[in-house]
Amino acid sequence: MLPLFHPLMQRLDSDFDIDQDDVGFESQDKDIIPAKHAYEVDFTVYSPEEIQGHQDKQIAEVSNILGQPPEATAILLRHARWNKERLIDQYMEKTDEVLERAGLGDTADAHPPRLERIPGFVCDICCEDDADLDTFAMICGHRFCVDCYKQYLQTKIKNEGEAARIRCPGDGCNRIVDSKSLDLLVSANLKDRYQELLTRTYVDDKDHLRWCPAPNCVYAVDCRIKDKDLMRIVPTVHCECSHFFCFGCSLNDHQPAPCSLVKKWLKKCEDDSETANWISANTKECPKCHSTIEKNGGCNHMTCRKCRNEFCWMCMGVWSEHGTSWYNCNRFEEKSGHEARDAQARSRQSLERYLHYYNRYANHEQSAKLDKDIFLKTEKKMTQLQNTTGMSWIEVQFLDSASQALQQCRQTLKWTYAFAYYLARNNLTEIFEDNQKDLEMAVENLSEMFEKPIDQLQGLKVEMMDKTAYCTKRRIILLDDTAQNLKEGKSLVRSLVLVTCTNQPLGQWKFNVTLP
Amino acid sequence: MFASKRLGKELQKLHDHVPPGIKLIKADDFQEWLMDIQVIDANPLYQGETYRLKFMFSGNYPIEAPEVVFVKDDAHPIPWHPHVYSNGIICLDLLDRQGWSPVHNVESVCVSLQSMLTSNTKKERPPGDDNFVRYNTQRPRDINFVFHDNQV
Ligand SMILES: [Zn+2]
Ligand SMILES: [Zn+2]
Ligand SMILES: [Zn+2]
Ligand SMILES: [Zn+2]
Ligand SMILES: [Zn+2]
Ligand SMILES: [Zn+2]
Numbered sequence: 001m002l003p004l005f006h007p008l009m010q011r012l013d014s015d016f017d018i019d020q021d022d023v024g025f026e027s028q029d030k031d032i033i034p035a036k037h038a039y040e041v042d043f044t045v046y047s048p049e050e051i052q053g054h055q056d057k058q059i060a061e062v063s064n065i066l067g068q069p070p071e072a073t074a075i076l077l078r079h080a081r082w083n084k085e086r087l088i089d090q091y092m093e094k095t096d097e098v099l100e101r102a103g104l105g106d107t108a109d110a111h112p113p114r115l116e117r118i119p120g121f122v123c124d125i126c127c128e129d130d131a132d133l134d135t136f137a138m139i140c141g142h143r144f145c146v147d148c149y150k151q152y153l154q155t156k157i158k159n160e161g162e163a164a165r166i167r168c169p170g171d172g173c174n175r176i177v178d179s180k181s182l183d184l185l186v187s188a189n190l191k192d193r194y195q196e197l198l199t200r201t202y203v204d205d206k207d208h209l210r211w212c213p214a215p216n217c218v219y220a221v222d223c224r225i226k227d228k229d230l231m232r233i234v235p236t237v238h239c240e241c242s243h244f245f246c247f248g249c250s251l252n253d254h255q256p257a258p259c260s261l262v263k264k265w266l267k268k269c270e271d272d273s274e275t276a277n278w279i280s281a282n283t284k285e286c287p288k289c290h291s292t293i294e295k296n297g298g299c300n301h302m303t304c305r306k307c308r309n310e311f312c313w314m315c316m317g318v319w320s321e322h323g324t325s326w327y328n329c330n331r332f333e334e335k336s337g338h339e340a341r342d343a344q345a346r347s348r349q350s351l352e353r354y355l356h357y358y359n360r361y362a363n364h365e366q367s368a369k370l371d372k373d374i375f376l377k378t379e380k381k382m383t384q385l386q387n388t389t390g391m392s393w394i395e396v397q398f399l400d401s402a403s404q405a406l407q408q409c410r411q412t413l414k415w416t417y418a419f420a421y422y423l424a425r426n427n428l429t430e431i432f433e434d435n436q437k438d439l440e441m442a443v444e445n446l447s448e449m450f451e452k453p454i455d456q457l458q459g460l461k462v463e464m465m466d467k468t469a470y471c472t473k474r475r476i477i478l479l480d481d482t483a484q485n486l487k488e489g490k491s492l493v494r495s496l497v498l499v500t501c502t503n504q505p506l507g508q509w510k511f512n513v514t515l516p
Numbered sequence: 517m518f519a520s521k522r523l524g525k526e527l528q529k530l531h532d533h534v535p536p537g538i539k540l541i542k543a544d545d546f547q548e549w550l551m552d553i554q555v556i557d558a559n560p561l562y563q564g565e566t567y568r569l570k571f572m573f574s575g576n577y578p579i580e581a582p583e584v585v586f587v588k589d590d591a592h593p594i595p596w597h598p599h600v601y602s603n604g605i606i607c608l609d610l611l612d613r614q615g616w617s618p619v620h621n622v623e624s625v626c627v628s629l630q631s632m633l634t635s636n637t638k639k640e641r642p643p644g645d646d647n648f649v650r651y652n653t654q655r656p657r658d659i660n661f662v663f664h665d666n667q668v
Contacts, residue, residue: 124618124619125522125578125579125618125619126518126521126522127521127522127525127526144618148579148618151518151576151579152579152618155576155579155580159576159580160613169617169618169619170617170619171617171619171620172617173617271647
């Protein structure tokens with residue numbers, strides 16, 4: 001197993017007392033195994049049952065304090081966006097108003113929601129005026145025919161995913177459709193969806209809870225990172241479903257680049273996609289014989305089938321010249337000011353600079369996908385090999401570890417290029433690029449071993465296991481260093497703008513963009 | 517079906533009477549209509565010009581807001597306004613999911629846009645107009661506008 005941080009290690013007791021929310025959080029710290037590295041954050045994964053449990057527990061507690069039945073308390077809490085303290089304060093101060101606003105007031109008791117026929121009524125939504133039209137209005141008096149009201153609620157629930165805070169259809173009316181009215185108007189087949197959405201609002205309303213964005217995943221993650229810290233911490237969390245994602249923005253793990261840089265970068269890639277498209281294409285020409293080459297594995301060491309030319313996929317340079325000196329390939333050599341004086345050349349250079357980073361970014365993204373394909377194929381072949389050589393399933397697991405490490409490292413490498421694109425040159429950037437180079441070299445070595453024919457893989461086992469461990473180690477070092485500097489550089493990072501300034505303070509990241 | 521019933525009635529009403537400065541141009545079906553608007557008062561920004569609006573309706577109109585954009589041709593420019601992009605896309609909370617009420621209709625949208633122009637004094641485009649117009653590929657209803665002021 002890779003020496004990775006595992007969420008199970010820091011799972012709290014299932015009866016984790018979420019009631020204590022902000023005040024009580026420190027008291028829970030003792031239960032959490034502290035994060036080991038600068039790039040790791042504390043978090044907890046919750047199942048749907050646990051989330052329901054937290055809700056029930058809060059409802060029971062607030063129900064006791066307010067002396068309201070649990071059903072009504074649930075409505076009040078949802079209406080208050082699960083802000084328990086504020087609800088209790090406001091309830092104590094102006095009970096009637098709070099009940100009224102959540103649709104639970106005396107008037108609601110005295111006049112339970114019902115359909116009415118009103119002589120001379122014209123529905124403002126469908127313009128019908130039939131005498132036998134059933135109509136509905138809440139206490140705000142905005143009356144519509146029941147068909148329109150139902151259609152409106154159905155659209156909100158089904159198409160727009162709203163539940164706890166659907167507003168009256170009347171123009172500018174802020175009245176929330178209360179649950180009793182919903183019971184009357186929502187058709188049976190929508191009730192399940194409605195209930196589900198109600199449960200979801202609990203997680204949606206809490207800043208420290210987020211749904212895992214993996215498709216069909218039902219878990220939620222609890223992480224107490226503050227929005228203002230997202231500039232200096234990249235909070236990658238690991239769901240029970242095995243998905244790594246960023247708690248700050250829900251995108252796939254993008255360490256070491258902070259959320260705002262990632263956003264900028266993705267926007268840039270989107271904007272520049274037409275110019276950059278050819279680069280990310282899966283085929284290139286052999287630099288020697290110009291026959292079309294398709295990349296079919298994750299490794300950058302290419303051999304042309306036709307002329308046997310060996311070259312590097314990234315820079316198209318001759319492989320023998322930089323098989324062991326990867327630095328030629330990971331760093332964009334800034335060209336001298338001579339050429340840059342010409343405005344045309346400058347814009348070309350800026351595009352070249354972008355393409356340099358984008359090329360490497362896209363390459364790792366693509367390779368990570370290809371590495372996965374290769375593992376699926378290898379897995380199949382290893383099954384056959386097991387049958388012929390007697391190697392056990394356990395004995396071939398080193399390939400699984402290698403494949404996972406490759407994907408994880410490529411994911412990291414990918415984002416190091418987006419990060420580096422925005423870095424202004426200073427000594428820290430040099431160190432960063434050295435780390436990047438080390439990791440990249442290790443990854444390419446492992447990737448190359450990975451592509452060896454099946455009959456050779458058995459003999460490479462020990463070497464591959466070493467390389468896997470080494471890749472993981474290099475990745476941790478890179479992430480740790482970067483995260484450490486990011487944390488310390490907090491005050492500066494926010495206000496930095498300029499690329500060309502040469503008196504940069506040492507020991508802090510300097511970006512050539514303004515970050516929020 | 518839902519939309520056509522309502523739009524049929526709106527059409528009838530528009531044939532009977534339209535407010536000053538508003539004109540029905542084309543309504544051959546219940547998917548897309550064209551309306552012309554003019555600014556009635558003496559706002560120098562909009563003198564002597566006529567703007568053309570394209571309304572697009574989903575089958576769920578008026579529960580769902582229509583998509584409304586200004587369209588440009590030789591006779592119809594895009595009006596200057598800090599909430600109107602130069603490609604005709606309008607950033608108005610009334611047309612957004614949150615601000616829309618099914619009580620609104622084609623006429624009331626036209627009147628709102630008319631008064632939005634009437635009260636404007638700035639010959640300006642929204643910030644970031646260049647980039648937005650160059651790169652936006654989304655349909656108006658899928659754009660999440662941030663409504664920075666509610667004065668429109
Ligand atoms: Zn109706
Ligand atoms: Zn109302
Ligand atoms: Zn998950
Ligand atoms: Zn993020
Ligand atoms: Zn060749
Ligand atoms: Zn190279």
